[in-house]
Amino acid sequence: MARVTVQLPSVLSIVVGDERRLTVEAESLAAALEQLIERWPGLRGHLFDEAGSFREHVLCFHNQTSTRWLPSLDVPLAEGDVVTILQAVSGG
């Protein structure tokens, strides 16, 4: 199990409140994300489409690598990794 930092986008504070940065212990990126969904079930609809893929207006980075280009989310995590999720913003 690796202890990693997960950073959630400010615009999802409607779901996660002030907890925009938290530490989770997980072996893989997929497992870390599943922990987030267990804690905040409402996150699933914001982040994933019906097929379980990240929505196209959502970005997830494992350290500085976008997960969009990874074959799957079963990426092993290392101690100290950072997972950053961002979402498109339309206001202005």
Added chain:
Amino acid sequence: MRPSRFDRQTRFQPLGVEGQARLEAGSVLVVGCGALGGVLAQSMVRAGVGRVVLVDRDIVELSNLPRQVLFDERHAREATPKAHAARETLERVGGPSVIEAHATQLDTDNVEEFVSDVDLVLDGTDNLRTRYLLNDVCVRDGRPWVYAGVVGASGLTLPVIPGRGACLRCVFPEPPPAAALATCETAGVLLPAVAAVASLAAGFGLRLLAAPAGLEPALFELDVWHGSVRRVSAPRDPECPTCAHGEFPFLEDRRPDPVALCGRNTVQIPRPRVAPDLEALAKRLERAAERVERRGPLLRFEAESFHVTVFGDGRALVEGTDDIERARAIYDRYLGV
């Protein structure tokens, strides 16, 4: 000897006198003059950018004033078009900038006319449809632009440098479906968030005009409530439909749709192919609507608890709803389009 107007700027060594000269020879299109656009436009004019072109479809309202820095109560009382109000305020600042103002919707019909003769495009819009359109035309032409978006206390910005980094579709391949994202109406918005995001975007803009070499494109999220800045790298997607495969679907879509304006409880109906005769329309509405009033180039009236503002080209703002179909129905009912 008195220091020159831009003395403190040119003392900043990475800009210098040469960079200042490039700013003064440069031209910028600022799309949207409201919250983000106001800060962007002000930054460009105060920095001495030679030509600043302002485009905004909207009129000033009282509820704009807490976050839209170029407007005042008179602009709101007189329902001044935002582009004109912004130019008026910025011209009082003075300086070398030539400021152009266009009170119109930037869409597929006119985007090339506005974009084709500027060096840089800055995003002060309030909707993703216009941003994907700007991305299409700027990537196609190899012209840099800077995406910025804000809601609540946070926002994103991304400098798009075609050929050197990600475009908007590398990062967010498709815009989300309607109502998928928080808006200024549902989540509110704070001026410090607007100012922070727009200031970073404006910094990228000055850099792109004056000294673009070495600027590494990245996506930034700023949050003024929690005090955080997040930066993630934004490499090009080798399979991006736009910047890798040359597809420009938003540019080729010639059917502008009505859009709900962020935070306004207002829907904008795009201009029809043929502009209406507002004098004739005003007469026709005298019995059908209330408070029918010509205000310079505008026609305003009230109907069924909605306030409608019609511009000279037929574009209209229907205030009192964010229901696009309802607004379209009001427009069709009273303008007969």
